Amino acid sequence: xxxxxxxxxxxxxxxxxxAKDFVSFRQDLIKYAKTFFPDKIxxxxxxxxxGLLMEMAAYVGxxxxxxxxxxxxxxxxxxxxxPQNIVSHAKNAGVPITGAAPSVVKLTFYxxxxxxxxxxxxxxPQDIALPIIKKDTQVKSNTGIVFTxxxxxxxxxxxxxxxxxxxxxxxxxxxxxxxxxxxxxKEATLISGKILxxxxxxxxxxxxxxxxxxxxQDVSQIIRVKDSQKHIYYEVESLAEDNIFKAVKNLDDxxxxxxxxxxxxxxxxxxxxxxxxxxxxxxxQFGSGDASAxxxxxxxxxxxxxxxxxxxxxxxxxxxxxxxxxRTSTLGIAPVNTTLEVTYRYGGGSQHNVAPExxxxxxxxxxxxxxxxxxxxxxxxxxxxxxxNATAAAGGAAPLNLEALKSLIQSSRNQQARIVTQQDLxxxxxxxxTEFGRVFRAGIHHNLDxxxxxxxxxxxxxxxxxxxxxxxxxxxxxxxxxxxxxxVSDAVDILDAxxxxxxxxxxxxxSPDSNKSTVVQNVINAIREVSDIKxxxxxxxxxxxxxxxxxINTEGVLSLVELQxxxxxxxxxxxxxxxxxxxxxxxxxxGMIVGPEGCIFEMKYPASVIMGTAQ
Amino acid sequence: MSNARTYxxxxxGETLEEYGQTRRTDVxxxxxxxxxxxxxxxxxxxxxxxxxxNAADMIKDNFKNLILTNHGERVEMYDFGANLxxxxxxxxxxxxxxxxxxxxxxAVNKYMPFIILSDFExxxxxxxGGGPAIRGVRVTYSIPVAKMGTQAMEVILYxxx
Numbered sequence: 001x002x003x004x005x006x007x008x009x010x011x012x013x014x015x016x017x018x019a020k021d022f023v024s025f026r027q028d029l030i031k032y033a034k035t036f037f038p039d040k041i042x043x044x045x046x047x048x049x050x051g052l053l054m055e056m057a058a059y060v061g062x063x064x065x066x067x068x069x070x071x072x073x074x075x076x077x078x079x080x081x082x083p084q085n086i087v088s089h090a091k092n093a094g095v096p097i098t099g100a101a102p103s104v105v106k107l108t109f110y111x112x113x114x115x116x117x118x119x120x121x122x123x124x125p126q127d128i129a130l131p132i133i134k135k136d137t138q139v140k141s142n143t144g145i146v147f148t149x150x151x152x153x154x155x156x157x158x159x160x161x162x163x164x165x166x167x168x169x170x171x172x173x174x175x176x177x178x179x180x181x182x183x184x185x186k187e188a189t190l191i192s193g194k195i196l197x198x199x200x201x202x203x204x205x206x207x208x209x210x211x212x213x214x215x216x217q218d219v220s221q222i223i224r225v226k227d228s229q230k231h232i233y234y235e236v237e238s239l240a241e242d243n244i245f246k247a248v249k250n251l252d253d254x255x256x257x258x259x260x261x262x263x264x265x266x267x268x269x270x271x272x273x274x275x276x277x278x279x280x281x282x283x284x285q286f287g288s289g290d291a292s293a294x295x296x297x298x299x300x301x302x303x304x305x306x307x308x309x310x311x312x313x314x315x316x317x318x319x320x321x322x323x324x325x326x327r328t329s330t331l332g333i334a335p336v337n338t339t340l341e342v343t344y345r346y347g348g349g350s351q352h353n354v355a356p357e358x359x360x361x362x363x364x365x366x367x368x369x370x371x372x373x374x375x376x377x378x379x380x381x382x383x384x385x386x387x388x389n390a391t392a393a394a395g396g397a398a399p400l401n402l403e404a405l406k407s408l409i410q411s412s413r414n415q416q417a418r419i420v421t422q423q424d425l426x427x428x429x430x431x432x433x434t435e436f437g438r439v440f441r442a443g444i445h446h447n448l449d450x451x452x453x454x455x456x457x458x459x460x461x462x463x464x465x466x467x468x469x470x471x472x473x474x475x476x477x478x479x480x481x482x483x484x485x486x487x488v489s490d491a492v493d494i495l496d497a498x499x500x501x502x503x504x505x506x507x508x509x510x511s512p513d514s515n516k517s518t519v520v521q522n523v524i525n526a527i528r529e530v531s532d533i534k535x536x537x538x539x540x541x542x543x544x545x546x547x548x549x550x551x552i553n554t555e556g557v558l559s560l561v562e563l564q565x566x567x568x569x570x571x572x573x574x575x576x577x578x579x580x581x582x583x584x585x586x587x588x589x590x591g592m593i594v595g596p597e598g599c600i601f602e603m604k605y606p607a608s609v610i611m612g613t614a615q
Numbered sequence: 616m617s618n619a620r621t622y623x624x625x626x627x628g629e630t631l632e633e634y635g636q637t638r639r640t641d642v643x644x645x646x647x648x649x650x651x652x653x654x655x656x657x658x659x660x661x662x663x664x665x666x667x668x669n670a671a672d673m674i675k676d677n678f679k680n681l682i683l684t685n686h687g688e689r690v691e692m693y694d695f696g697a698n699l700x701x702x703x704x705x706x707x708x709x710x711x712x713x714x715x716x717x718x719x720x721x722a723v724n725k726y727m728p729f730i731i732l733s734d735f736e737x738x739x740x741x742x743x744g745g746g747p748a749i750r751g752v753r754v755t756y757s758i759p760v761a762k763m764g765t766q767a768m769e770v771i772l773y774x775x776x
Contacts, residue, residue, distance in 0.1 A: 022691045041666070043649035046695060046726050047677035050649050059690040 020065050025058035077409040083402055087277045090405050093412040094237075097405070099218030099280035100348035102192040103145075103396030105389050107359060109133060109153055109186050112171055112384035114377070115179040123179040125168050128371035129381055130155040130184070138363035139190065139387055141354040146363060147190035147393070148345065155186055156370055160256060192396060193220055193347040202227075204337035208288030209239075216346040218399070219282040222273060223345060227338040234267040237417075239287050239331040243267055245481070247435055254471035257460065258437035262477040264484065270332040280399055284342070287332020352396035359389040419485045425456065425492070432481055437474030440467065443497065443538025445597050453491040457538050457598035459499065467499045467533065467578075467602045497538050498599040499578040501569065503609025504531070506551060507562040514556035516614040523557060524610045526550040531603040538600045541592040542584070561615065565593060568609055575605045648673045652680060671763050678730060681722055682752065682770045697722045703750050703772045706737035715752065731757045733765060748775040 019025045030044045033054070044051045073079040077089035090097060113125040133153040140146050157165045172181040200212045225233035234244045244267045247260035268291075271284045362385065369378055400408075419425050422444045429442045440461045447453040458475065462468040475494045482492055504527055510519045530550045542565065551560050565584040568577040584593050595601060603609060629637075647666030657665045667673040684696025697719045705711035716735045723730050734755040740748065751771040757764055 039646045040662070041647060041649055043667075043673055043677075045677065046692065047681045048649045048673070049652055049654070049676075049680070052689065053650075055690055055692065062691070 019061065020069075022055075022058050022062040025061040025065075026054055029054045029057055029061075077406055080406070083277065086402050086405055086409075089409050090412075091274075093409045095405065095408045095412045097275045097277050097400070098220070099275055099282075099346075099399050101395060101397040101399075102220045102345070102348040103352040103354070103393040105147055105190050105192070105354070105359065105393035106187055106391055107139065107147070107149075107190050107387055107389050109155075109188060110384075110386040110388070111155065111184050111381050113168075113182050113184050113381060115170075115182055117178075123170075123182075124164065125166075125182045125184050126373075126377075127156070128369070128373040129377050130164075130166075130371070131367050131369050131378075131381055132156060133188070133385075134366040134368060136195070137366045138195075139359050140361045140363045141358045141393075142360065143351070143354055143358065145192055145352050145354055145393075146194055146347075147192050147359060148195060149188055149190050151189065153186055153188040155184055191220075191345070192352040192393065193218075193345040195223065195343065195345050197341060197343045200340040200342065202335045202338050202340060206290050206334055206336050208334055209285055209331075210334050211283050211285045212340065212342070213281060213283045214342065214344060214346075215281075216344075217280040218348050219273075219275070219344050219346045220348055221345045222282075222284070223343040225271060225284065225340060225342050227269075227335055227340050229338060231269045233269040233271050233286070233335075233340075234265075235273055236267060236270045236332075237272070239270065239272055239285070241267070241270070242330075242332075243484075244270075245484075247433075250473055252473060254473050256463075257471050258435075258473040258477065260435040261473055262436045262480050264480055268329055268333050269335075277405070282344075286334050287329065289329030289331065289333040291329070291333045291336070348396055349398055350396050352393060354389070354393045356390060356392050357388055359387060359393075362387060417485065418487065419482065419490070420487070422454075425454070425482070428482065428485055429456075429458070429478060432478065436477040436481070437471060439470065439474070439478070441497065441536075441538050441600060443598060443600075445539075447491075447493060450491065452489055453493060455598065456492050456494050457497040458494060459497040459538065459600055465533075466604055467600065469496050495598060498580050498596065500567065500580055500582045500584075500595050500599050500601050501577040501604045501609075502542070502584055502601055503566045503568055503603065503611070504547060505562070505564040505566060506560065506610075506612040507615070508551065508560055508612065509558045509615045510556050511558050519554065519556035520612045520614050523551050523554045523612055524606075526554050527610050528603070528606045531606065533602055536601055538598060539595070540600070541594045542601050544588065544591045544593065566609070568604070573608075575608055577604060578602075649676075652676055670761055671758075671766070674727070674730070674758060674761070674763075675766065675768060678723075678727060678754075678756070679768060679770055681726055682719060682754070683772070695722075695726065699752070699772055706750055706752065706772075707739060712737050719752075719754065729758055729760050731759060733757065738769075749773065 016028055019028045030051075033041065033044065033050075041050050044054055046055075074082055074085045077086065077093070080086050080089060087097065111131070113129045115123045116126040118124055132155065133149065135149045135151050137149040137153075138146055139149075155164075155166050159165055166184050166186045168182040168184040170179040170181075171183045172179070174180050196216060198214060202210070222235055225235075227233070236244060243264050246263045246265045248263050249255075250258050250261045268289075269287075271286045273282060273284055275282045365382070365385070367382060367385075369381075416424065419428055425444060426442055429439050432439065438460060439458045441459050443457045445455045445457070447455050456478075458470045458478065459467050460470040460474065478494055486492065506523065506527070508519070508523060510516045527547060527550055530546050544563070544565075548560060548563060551557060551563070565588075567582050567584050568575075569579055569581045570577060580599075582595060582599075587593055587595070593601070645668050647660075647662060647668055648670065649667050651665045651667050651672075655665045657663060660666070667676060681695075682697045682699065684698075685700040686696055686698040687693055689695040697715070699706075699715055699718060702711050702715050702718075706715060712735065715737065719735070720732060723732060732754065734753075736753040737751070738753060739750045749771055750773040751769055753767060753769045755765060755767045757766065
């Protein structure tokens, strides 16, 4: 009978890689030794030397397994525990590391201004006495927290009709009971923290990616960086960004809707800001370029080196110094032989969330009178200036702790600085800062004539919150804004969405014990609610069932006899509608009214366009 | 090709008869049980270290090491050993001897429960008595499961010059 050795071989080949801890490593090692070396040693009890040697080996395995697990956990921001690794993950994901956050407060400025009589017989505050309280004006709470005005508080601002935008109340009257003095009130936003100007002397040595460190913790904003040659350095997210967005005051007719035009400004002088998680000290890092030499002098013209083939078919080898490429202005210009002046705001924390009515002191006042009134009027207005915060300051918070930092990493990774999908495009449009105009709704369609192009439909709202065509300044701003994030091959045509105004006529049967007029009014209110523009997007159809549901679920309604959707266009009575004609009833399809591409349905003047009868 | 024959590997190998005839019969010695301490290179039996071949010697060696080991000296087994180091200067007094016995009994019950302890005696050899200063314990024990009668073992815990 032959001996089958295959089973023995298979048994020998068995190895386990499941051991993770000391006990399992020890068991595996003893099992291994007993299997393969029974003729060499047999005693592996705890008290024996053989057992001791096994335990030493198991200890090494356990230690290595621990560190393997540990390092593996450190690769994942959710399971990492080492502070420096969590900070590295956060930096890689683009989470900004900041110190304590400052608080923001709405502060009301009060001034007493002499009255003047207008041509129409109304008394208003005297124009020439109205000041502009300039930004950087500082006030102080009773707990000693300093707040700084972030934008000019302009008392002279007027609307399109020439009326003052500020509110005012009569303070003093003459013997004829006519106002002689008004209390003029305007609200402004202030942010906590102290402002400091720090200077840095930069030697005459080109040091690529030079860093300077600010001396205070919790820097919340770098207000300005300029050198002694008056170059302004702009903050960028990465040094590869060579331009920035800048708000320029809009002086056109649509300035009420779009206060600023967006400009894309080249930023050869730029820096990135980073804050040390542990020390909360902020460092600025500048570029590597040499401003004294144009890029052409730094980078050799490769065509000269590689293609000197005029009249010859040979060329010599040539060398390029890769370090020379770092001296180009591609990553920004390095400051050399100058003095940098850094103005920044620092300080923050929950103690900056001061209580209501706790800010009453003006620390430093920066005020101007555009109409240049007499000094007595100026002094009088300045003496009358008072401030008070009706609400508590909010937003001040302690620096992020490690757990908070970890929680931000995942969401930050999902963000991206480019537009790829339609959702990216919409998200980017809706995050356009308000001062550049506000898009109420945006919708996207593929352009059937150009596969690389999309049609972007936008619509805004006027002051009465009715839909209105977006102003040109807004569309230009969107164009400039999107251009910085779109893929090179993508094109977006920005078009006005079509507004289709509509109304609803209905007829219902009411229950005998109900008041018919009350029921009809309740039905109108219900239709008004479901037709509110906040529920509508561009290209969203009207769902007939939603309206039917609202009607028949109104108390007192027994049945819905008739429901009709009616288009309103042009001017009807005193109401002005969109000029677009659209037959809603003939475009009803499977219970939905579907409009043309890029349209949005709006029930404008609901008090006039919802009509109902009751039986 | 037509004359070629096919063989199965199942038809070759070693038959039981052949195995019985060829197996080594000269290895009759008992296999080694464990390493003898203190470790010494083996020049006689072909092993790397000198080994124990007898269970009684093996147990005695292990028991000696258990008594000599103090807590914390073994990796991952903090409580291994009788932990007599801190008592060594007090041995001879009734309280210290009782404590030493308690510790030895506890260690034996956990790590060598098959040993039955009988007597304990602490001894010392003061320096002025000639020779090095020595402190140690003498333990009498038996191992019924191994059919070993009463054994005595002296362990020197401290030796100073």
